[in-house]
Amino acid sequence: MTEGDKLKNQLLLYRNIEHQYAISDYIDMSLIKIQKSLDVARKDLFTKLINQDFRLPEGREHAVLKQLNDLTMGIQKQLTGDIKKAAMVAGESSVHEYGRILSFDSQIDKALNFNFAAPSPDQLRAMVDTPMGGKVLDKLVAESFEKAIVADVQTSILAGVLKGVGTDKVINGLTGAFGTIRRDAEKFTRTFIAQANNNAAERLYKKNADIIKSERWDATFEVSSRRGSGTCMRCGSLHGNEYKLDEPHIRPPLHISCRCYMIPITLSYKELGLNIPEMKDSLKPFTERKASRAIIKAGQLEDKGFEAFIKSRDEQYQINFFGINRYKFWKAGDIGIKDLADKNGNLRLLRKNKDGDYVGIM
Secondary structure, eight states: OOHHHHHHHHHHHHHHHHHHHHHHHHHHHHHHHHHHHHHHHHHHHHHHHTTOOOOOOTTOHHHHHHHHHHHTHHHHHHHHHHHHHHHHHHHHHHHHHHHHHHOOOHHHHHHHTOOOOOOOHHHHHHHHHSOBTTBOHHHHHHHHHHHHHIIIIIHHHHTTTTTTTOHHHHHHHHHHHHHHHHHHHHHHHHHHHHHHHHHHHHHHHHHTTTTEEEEEEEOOOOOOSSTTOSSOHHHHHHTTOEEETTSOOOOSOOSTTOOOEEEEEEOOTTTTTOOOSOOOOOSOOOOBSOTTSOBOOHHHHHHTHHHHHHHTSOHHHHHHHHOHHHHHHHHTTSOOGGGSBOTTSOBOOEEEOTTSOEEEEO
16 A cells, blocks of 8 residues: 555545544534423423323223323424434535545546535435334334333323322423433434434445445444443444445444444555555544543554454453453453454354353354
C-alpha cells in the first residue's frame, strides 16, 4: 500500500468518525424535542383522565386497560411521527455527508466518475421504515405503550385496588408507566436515526460500487464501568469484519441503541488507474467527542482493533464486558473477541460438559 493510499484510508476514517459525532449530537438535540413533546402529551392525557370514571363493576377490569390504550393512541401516533421525522432528516443529511466523505477533490472525482444523487421522498421513507428486528417503528411504539401500561397499572386494576378509588390511582400508575415509555422513546430515536444513517451509507456505497470494493464494520468503542452498558460483545466481535458490497451480509444497527456503522474500503489509487503517490493531509484527526464524554482515539479504531482496546482496559471493565465465565476463557487465551459471535452477529453460547462445567464456546 502506498503512502497516498494510507492517507486516503485515514481520511475516510476520520471523516466517518466526524460524521458519527455529528449524528450523535443530532440525536441528542432530537431527543430533547421529542421528550418535551412527550411530556406535553402526557400532561394533556392526565387532564383528560380527570374526567374519566374508572370505577367499573366486578369483572370489567380489562375494560380499563383497553380504555387507557385507546386514550394513548394519539400520543403513540405523535411519538412515532416525531421519531420518523427526525430519522428522515438524518437520512437525507447522511446521504449528502457520505457523498462528501467519498469525495476527495475535484481532480480525483472526475477521474473516479463519482456518482451522487439526492434521495427521493420514497427512498427516504424506505430508509426510515426498514423494520428493526422484523418490527416497524409503529409496532415497537405500540408495544412499548402496551407493556408499560400493563406493567405499572394492570396489577392494581386486576387486584381490585382501583375499585371505588377512581382516577387518582390510575394517574399515579401511569406516571411510572410514562417513565418506561420515555426510556423506550430514547432507544427508538437513537436506533432509527442510526438505521437511517446506515441505510444512507449503503445507498451511496452501492451507487459507487465501481470504486468501493467492500465495507468494514466499525463498532463504537465505549468505555463503561456498568455491566450491560458500553460496547456489547456482538458488536465488538464484528468490529473490523469486511464484506463485499454484492454479498449478503449483516448491517448495523445490530440491536436497539446500536451505534455501529460501515466504513467504505475503496480501491487503491493503482487499481483506480491514478498515479498519485501522496495525498495532502486535508483533515486533522478527530479524537475527542466532548469534554464531558468519553475520549475515543481514531488511530486506535483504525490500527489496533477491539481486542487491543479490551486489553487496554482494567480487569473490572473486562469482566463487565465478557461476564465472568467468558472472561476466564479469554484471559486464559482460549478464546478471542472474534469467537464471541458468528458472522451474522449471533452471540455464541457457552458450552458445558457432562458434569455441568463450562468448557468453552459453542
